[in-house]
Amino acid sequence: MNTKAAIKLLFLVLILLTFWRCSYTFTGASVPDHLSSIAIPLVEDRSGSAEPELQQTFTDFLEQKFLDDNTLQVRDKQNSDAVIECSITSLVDAPAAVSGSDLGEGISSRKITINVKVVYRDFVLRKTVWDRNFSNYGEYVNEGDIQTVRREAIEVAAEKLAEDILLAVVSNW
Numbered sequence: 001m002n003t004k005a006a007i008k009l010l011f012l013v014l015i016l017l018t019f020w021r022c023s024y025t026f027t028g029a030s031v032p033d034h035l036s037s038i039a040i041p042l043v044e045d046r047s048g049s050a051e052p053e054l055q056q057t058f059t060d061f062l063e064q065k066f067l068d069d070n071t072l073q074v075r076d077k078q079n080s081d082a083v084i085e086c087s088i089t090s091l092v093d094a095p096a097a098v099s100g101s102d103l104g105e106g107i108s109s110r111k112i113t114i115n116v117k118v119v120y121r122d123f124v125l126r127k128t129v130w131d132r133n134f135s136n137y138g139e140y141v142n143e144g145d146i147q148t149v150r151r152e153a154i155e156v157a158a159e160k161l162a163e164d165i166l167l168a169v170v171s172n173w
Helices: 003-023 054-069 146-171
Strands: 037-039 073-075 082-101 104-122 127-141
Touching: 054 073, 054 082, 054 146, 082 127, 082 146, 104 146, 127 146
Parallel strands: 037 073, 037 082
Antiparallel strands: 082 104, 104 127
């Protein structure tokens, strides 16, 4: 392919990407017109993991995702049109990668997987919109300050889950 043809192809791809990006959005894709607000109560932790601050961390990420998205206003349960009720059902910390060395094999990284049951209820129509399970993960290197890197992996998993739940509410994914 000559240079002139490559430049034309690149220009065409850029134009197509620009139009595609401008016309495609998730926001408001499946939120009914009668819903304008949502309640996000404190997430329940039924995982038995005894992770300190897990409930609050996950709840904070979830609230922030909805605030940033701005499709639904976040309100208290008594003044909202809908609610998202979440229960953490499990938190699994498992080896993700094993490395070999002169000293033998060892676990070089670990994977934290959080599983959550979520119920999305419409208070206006007095019905359950959906009841789903979500799962996501974060990884950490098995060295250094393990408590800090493990907590960061939990936060990564919680933030990914919050994003997944937001997308399920606003775009029906």
